[in-house]
Amino acid sequence: xxxxxxxxxxxxxxxxxxxxxxxxxxxxxxxxxxxxxxxxxxxxxxxxxxxxxxxxxxxxxxxxxxxxxxxxxxxxxxxxxxxxxxxxxxxxxxxxxxxxxxxxxxxxxxxxxxxxxxxxxxxxxxxxxxxxxxxxxxxxxxxxxxxxxxxxxxxxxxxxxxxxxxxxxxxxxxxxxxxxxxxxxxxxxxxxxxxxxxxxxxxxxxxxxxxxxxxxxxxxxxxxxxxxxxxxxxxxxxxxxxxxxxxxxxxxxxxxxxxxxxxxxxxxxxxxxxxxxxxxxxxxxxxxxxxxxxxxxxxxxxxxxxxxxxxxxxxxxxxxxxxxxxxxxxxxxxxxxxxxxxxxxxxxxxxxxxxxxxxxxxxxxxxxxxxxxxxxxxxxxxxxxxxxxxxxx
Numbered sequence: 001x002x003x004x005x006x007x008x009x010x011x012x013x014x015x016x017x018x019x020x021x022x023x024x025x026x027x028x029x030x031x032x033x034x035x036x037x038x039x040x041x042x043x044x045x046x047x048x049x050x051x052x053x054x055x056x057x058x059x060x061x062x063x064x065x066x067x068x069x070x071x072x073x074x075x076x077x078x079x080x081x082x083x084x085x086x087x088x089x090x091x092x093x094x095x096x097x098x099x100x101x102x103x104x105x106x107x108x109x110x111x112x113x114x115x116x117x118x119x120x121x122x123x124x125x126x127x128x129x130x131x132x133x134x135x136x137x138x139x140x141x142x143x144x145x146x147x148x149x150x151x152x153x154x155x156x157x158x159x160x161x162x163x164x165x166x167x168x169x170x171x172x173x174x175x176x177x178x179x180x181x182x183x184x185x186x187x188x189x190x191x192x193x194x195x196x197x198x199x200x201x202x203x204x205x206x207x208x209x210x211x212x213x214x215x216x217x218x219x220x221x222x223x224x225x226x227x228x229x230x231x232x233x234x235x236x237x238x239x240x241x242x243x244x245x246x247x248x249x250x251x252x253x254x255x256x257x258x259x260x261x262x263x264x265x266x267x268x269x270x271x272x273x274x275x276x277x278x279x280x281x282x283x284x285x286x287x288x289x290x291x292x293x294x295x296x297x298x299x300x301x302x303x304x305x306x307x308x309x310x311x312x313x314x315x316x317x318x319x320x321x322x323x324x325x326x327x328x329x330x331x332x333x334x335x336x337x338x339x340x341x342x343x344x345x346x347x348x349x350x351x352x353x354x355x356x357x358x359x360x361x362x363x364x365x366x367x368x369x370x371x372x373x374x375x376x377x378x379x380x381x382x383x384x385x386x387x388x389x390x391x392x393x
Contacts, residue, residue: 079108166180
């Protein structure tokens with residue numbers, strides 16, 4: 001009896017131990033599941049806007065969100081339409097999207113994903129954010145119509161109509177004025193944003209015979225640059241008093257002059273001549289004219305303003321220019337056709353949408369290497385950040 005009782009007690013103790021162990025496993029699993037759920041919920045909150053890169057898809061109502069600290073896709077947003085263009089505001093924590101078809105835009109609260117539709121009486125095809133991030137301009141270039149949208153109140157603050165077809169447009173440095181190159185203007189029109197009224201027309205002779213014009217502004221915000229295709233001049237505008245101050249001879253077939261992030265240089269890619277001209281802004285002289293490639297459309301800069309980077313979509317590579325040496329550096333091959341991208345505010349990384357590869361390329365600008373690609377939703381339109389090392393073009 002004593003032996004039997006001992007065996008029963010031992011079995012009971014073993015069963016109890018197994019039950020406790022199983023309970024601990026369950027508790028641990030519950031804790032892991034809760035942690036996983038909390039992580040998933042945290043990833044649906046993208047209000048820490050500066051941390052993320054936003055990649056809209058041309059083929060679906062999807063914006064993939066990438067954490068730029070880890071270079072991992074951490075979630076998606078539904079903007080309520082198939083986004084043709086997207087801008088992101090850090091101070092308001094909102095994303096604005098249009099599809100080029102609907103008469104209006106969609107505004108997404110990045111803290112919770114809630115959408116607000118702003119109705120317009122025209123279909124906008126272009127979005128531009130003001131430098132401070134509180135205002136967005138939605139424009140129909142063909143009809144010369146622009147609506148200015150306040151993002152804090154999510155409403156149209158003003159609008160301007162009746163302009164001739166617009167070739168290019170940009171905000172001034174403080175968002176109070178808006179600049180347009182339009183067909184029937186003598187040069188560059190200045191719009192008072194608060195009133196939605198054209199208040200000035202800055203005469204630019206080179207624009208009168210051109211069907212294309214590109215506008216950019218210096219990082220300081222004081223100077224604007226106007227380039228008409230087919231004319232070998234860049235016009236410099238003083239944006240503080242709305243006047244043309246100088247012209248530079250460069251790149252007849254170039255579309256735009258791109259200032260670098262610190263403003264030390266203007267970089268001018270010319271697809272006709274396949275050249276890249278670098279202008280020193282301190283002396284306003286040509287510092288170098290270097291070999292380019294086919295299919296150049298934009299310029300990025302980074303790594304303390306020591307690099308200019310020019311994607312060639314046709315040749316599937318990133319042209320690299322060393323601004324310290326004023327020389328071309330080794331190209332970076334790309335596993336797809338480069339679309340629009342953005343440089344991190346510290347100038348350390350460039351993200352490029354690869355439009356035919358469903359990927360985003362990540363370029364380390366210190367090592368000048370492609371370090372990884374990130375899988376995203378099909379046919380990415382662009383890689384967008386609220387703030388970039390480069391001045392918004």
